[in-house]
Amino acid sequence: MQDFGESFRLAFALVLSADGDLIEIIGLSLRVSLSAMLISCAIGLPLGASVAISRFPGRSAVMVLLNALMGLPPVVVGLLVYLMLSNAGPFGWLQILYSPAAMIIAQSILITPIIAALSRQVIEDLHNEYAEQFRSLCVPSHVAIGALLWDARYSLLTVALAGFGRAVAEVGAVIIVGGNINHLTRVMTTAIALETSKGDLALALALGLVLMIIALCVNGAVMTLRSTAVKYAYA
Amino acid sequence: MFERTPLTIGLAALMFLATHAMPVQAGETSIILQSTTSTANSGLYDYILPIFKKKTGIQVHVVAVGTGQAIKNAKNGDGDVLLVHAKSAEEKFVAEGFGVKRFDVMYNDFIIVGPPIDPAKIGGMRDALAAFGKIAEAKAVFASRGDNSGTYKKEMSLWKAAGLDPAKASGKWYRETGSGMGATLNVGVGMGAYVMTDRGTWISFKNKAGLKILVEGGDKLFNQYGVILVNPKMHAKVKTHEGQAFIDWIIGEEGQKAIAGYKLGGQQLFFPNAQPGS
Numbered sequence: 001m002q003d004f005g006e007s008f009r010l011a012f013a014l015v016l017s018a019d020g021d022l023i024e025i026i027g028l029s030l031r032v033s034l035s036a037m038l039i040s041c042a043i044g045l046p047l048g049a050s051v052a053i054s055r056f057p058g059r060s061a062v063m064v065l066l067n068a069l070m071g072l073p074p075v076v077v078g079l080l081v082y083l084m085l086s087n088a089g090p091f092g093w094l095q096i097l098y099s100p101a102a103m104i105i106a107q108s109i110l111i112t113p114i115i116a117a118l119s120r121q122v123i124e125d126l127h128n129e130y131a132e133q134f135r136s137l138c139v140p141s142h143v144a145i146g147a148l149l150w151d152a153r154y155s156l157l158t159v160a161l162a163g164f165g166r167a168v169a170e171v172g173a174v175i176i177v178g179g180n181i182n183h184l185t186r187v188m189t190t191a192i193a194l195e196t197s198k199g200d201l202a203l204a205l206a207l208g209l210v211l212m213i214i215a216l217c218v219n220g221a222v223m224t225l226r227s228t229a230v231k232y233a234y235a
Numbered sequence: 236m237f238e239r240t241p242l243t244i245g246l247a248a249l250m251f252l253a254t255h256a257m258p259v260q261a262g263e264t265s266i267i268l269q270s271t272t273s274t275a276n277s278g279l280y281d282y283i284l285p286i287f288k289k290k291t292g293i294q295v296h297v298v299a300v301g302t303g304q305a306i307k308n309a310k311n312g313d314g315d316v317l318l319v320h321a322k323s324a325e326e327k328f329v330a331e332g333f334g335v336k337r338f339d340v341m342y343n344d345f346i347i348v349g350p351p352i353d354p355a356k357i358g359g360m361r362d363a364l365a366a367f368g369k370i371a372e373a374k375a376v377f378a379s380r381g382d383n384s385g386t387y388k389k390e391m392s393l394w395k396a397a398g399l400d401p402a403k404a405s406g407k408w409y410r411e412t413g414s415g416m417g418a419t420l421n422v423g424v425g426m427g428a429y430v431m432t433d434r435g436t437w438i439s440f441k442n443k444a445g446l447k448i449l450v451e452g453g454d455k456l457f458n459q460y461g462v463i464l465v466n467p468k469m470h471a472k473v474k475t476h477e478g479q480a481f482i483d484w485i486i487g488e489e490g491q492k493a494i495a496g497y498k499l500g501g502q503q504l505f506f507p508n509a510q511p512g513s
Contacts, residue, residue, distance in 0.1 A: 087312030087470050095472065097313055098267060098298060179267075179298035182281075197417030198276050199442030 003202045010206035015213065021183075026214060029187040032100055032174070033167040036107035041160050043108075044115030049145045051116070052123035066120060069113030074106075075172030081106040082176050098179040103187070106173040111163035118159040119152075126152050154226055161219060168215060188214070265294035266477045269306075269314035271385060272415040274460070275299030277435035277504050283493040287484055293477050301415065303383025309333065309463075312470030315478035317463045318485075320385035320433075325461045334463035338486045341494050341505040342459045345389060346437060347450035348420075349375075349429040357429075361453040364397040370429055371399050374408040378428040380419050381411025385458075390431050393455060420446070433458050435504040460505070462486065485509075 014022055051062055083089050085097040085105075096102050126148055134144050149156065171189035178185030180194060188211040195204035274280065275297055284295045298308065302319040309317045310333050317334065319325060328334045347357065347366055355373035357366040370377055379401070380387040394401050401409040410428065412419045416436045423430035424445055432440075437448070450456075462482050467473040484490045491507035498504070 086308075087472055089311075092312070092472075098296065179296070181267075181296040181298060184296055194276075196421065197272065197415050199417055199420060199440040201421075201442055 003205060006202040007205035007209060010202055011209035011213075014206055014210055022210070024183065025186055025188055025191055026210070028100060028185070029168060029189075029211075030214070030218075032103045032187060033107060033164055035104045036111060036167045037160055037164040039104065039108040040112040040115045040163050041156075044112045044163075045119050045149055045156060045159075046145065047112075048116040048119030048121075049123045049149055050141075052120045053127050053141060053144060053148070063117075063120065066113055066117040070117050072110055072113060073172065074110055074170040075176065077106050077110045078173035078176030081109065081173065085177065097177065098181060098185060100178070100185060102177040103174045103185060106177045107167040107170070110170065110173055111167050114166055115159055115163045118162060119149075119156055122152050122155045122159060123148050154230070157222055157226055161222060164218065165215060168211070168218075263294055264292065264474075264477055265296055266315040266474050266481060267296050267298060267313070268316045268318060268481070269298050269300070269309045270318045271302050271305060271320060272299045272417065273320070273386065273433045273436045274318065274505075276415075276417055277439045278499065279435070279494070279497050279505060282497040283485075283490065286493050287481065287490070290489070291480055291484070293480060295481060301380070301382045301384030302386075302388070309465050312465065312472060315465055315474045316481055317465060318460060320458055320460045321388045322459055322461060324385075324388065325463060329463060333466055333469055335466050337461045337463045338482065339509055340460045340462045340485055341491075341507045341509075342457060343434045343505050344451065345386070345431055345456040345458050346434050346448050347429060347431050348423065348437060348446045349449045350427040350445060351447055352427075353449060355429070358449045360450045363393050363431075363450060363453050363455045366450045367393055367397045367399060371397075371401065371404075374404070376408050376410065376426055376428040377401070378419050378423040378426070378430045379409065379411050380416065381413045382415075384416070386416060386431065386433060389458070393431075396455070438499050438502055438504055459508075 048066075051059065051066070081102060082097065084091045085094065085102050086092055087097070096105075127144075130144070130148065139147070169189065171193050174185070174187055175190045175193060178187070178190065180186050180190040186194075188207060192204050192207045192211070195201075195207060270280075276299070280295070280297050284297070288294055298305070298314065300308070302321045302324065305314075305317060305319050306321075306324055306328055308314055309328070317325070317328070318340065325334070325337050329337050345363075347363065349355075349357070355366075355370045355375040357369050360366045379390060405411060410422070410426070412422050414422075416432055417440060420430055420432060420436070420440055421442060422428065424442055427445060429449070430446070434451075437443075462485060464475070464478045464482055465473045467475045485494075486509035491509055494505050494507045495503065
């Protein structure tokens with residue numbers, strides 16, 4: 001398979017050339033998946049934390065559901081969002097099908113359960129340590145949730161990154177609701193699918209390598225941020 | 236709670252990046268063209284759409300899916316213009332009121348590609364029906380689209396005309412990939428199978444390793460593309476003016492010339508055949 005060597009050469013050439021189209025595609029990938037990550041954190045973190053600290057009937061059913069939803073197939077999410085946003089669907093009037101907004105919605109639905117389920121576990125573990133203190137000080141639950149989320153922030157960063165990773169790597173949802181339209185909704189994964197279908201396997205693999213480099217950069221940036229933050233916190 | 240730690244500043248920067256990384260598209264006029272992978276993958280649109288945009292300022296966004304899905308999307312009103320290749324399905328689309336009128340745009344032809352060892356001995360044949368008969372007789376591996384695309388519909392009509400039912404051999408020598416043309420060709424390359432493909436996709440396909448054209452030229456393999464404006468009476472959001480402008484252009488002199496002008500490796504991929512004044 002000469003495709004491998006060719007792909008590595010191409011991948012580096014692509015990155016170094018800073019090709020305009022490639023930058024646009026990378027920019028859109030980051031914009032869509034980071035937005036989805038932020039939205040999912042805004043919903044998933046409080047949701048996960050409230051499930052973690054509250055006791056109510058059916059709680060274990062909710063936990064099982066959240067965990068199961070982590071396995072939502074992207075293509076099913078894409079289909080559901082398509083049917084919602086289609087001109088024949090209930091939200092057709094929004095006119096956002098085949099736009100980055102539709103892609104952000106689809107990815108948010110995909111990763112919110114991941115953020116919620118994982119943060120539920122993280123917060124619950126931490127809450128076991130704090131519970132007695134909260135009780136003795138009669139801390140109201142919304143304050144407790146805030147304190148727990150803040151104290152678990154470094155672990156939750158990893159949770160957010162897991163969500164980002166899932167979002168930036170999926171193709172099934174964005175190709176249906178985005179349509180893989182050149183210069184409008186083409187992201188890294190749909191571009192890879194396109195080049196594969198054109199039979200240009202070397203270029204497809206090269207784009208895959210570029211995607212991995214981006215994921216590496218995002219994770220590296222967050223880790224650096226985290227260690228700087230830790231240093232500040234304990235300085 | 237939100238002290239100015241590097242963490243919060245970093246998150247704020249991320250948020251800014253996420254929302255401002257790309258300028259929002261300014262209010263340019265654009266239409267959505269529901270079309271097929273065979274035309275998009277061949278690079279035709281990358282060649283002709285800039286010419287159209289230069290003339291009219293209208294940006295055409297192409298959603299490239301199989302003909303069946305393109306028609307379904309258009310029925311849902313998720314597109315302004317439909318350009319596909321399954322004449323009877325297109326005529327049905329218009330007859331049901333989803334489309335305004337159908338126009339011929341261009342044609343090319345289908346070919347049957349396969350491994351050079353050619354186990355069914357169909358190399359050099361022109362009659363697609365006879366070739367399909369030999370493939371079935373030899374139980375030679377055949378990779379089919381197996382979706383609802385124009386190419387698949389054509390393939391089905393050929394099997395039927397040859398008096399054969401490949402579905403009986405589904406999973407044995409007859410393999411339905413359920414994917415696009417390029418993906419099916421990749422499968423064909425992988426298992427040395429026969430594949431029926433449109434010539435445009437084949438010429439632009441870069442992973443031909445191990446497959447070659449075996450059957451071409453017969454009149455049964457004609458591949459006609461048509462264009463239809465989605466009916467604004469069904470979906471008020473259809474951009475009638477811009478969509479009609481695109482259709483007038485592509486079936487007019489300039490668009491037809493642009494289609495004929497698209498060549499890959501010296502070969503013309505599509506042959507314009509709109510009837511003037513139709």
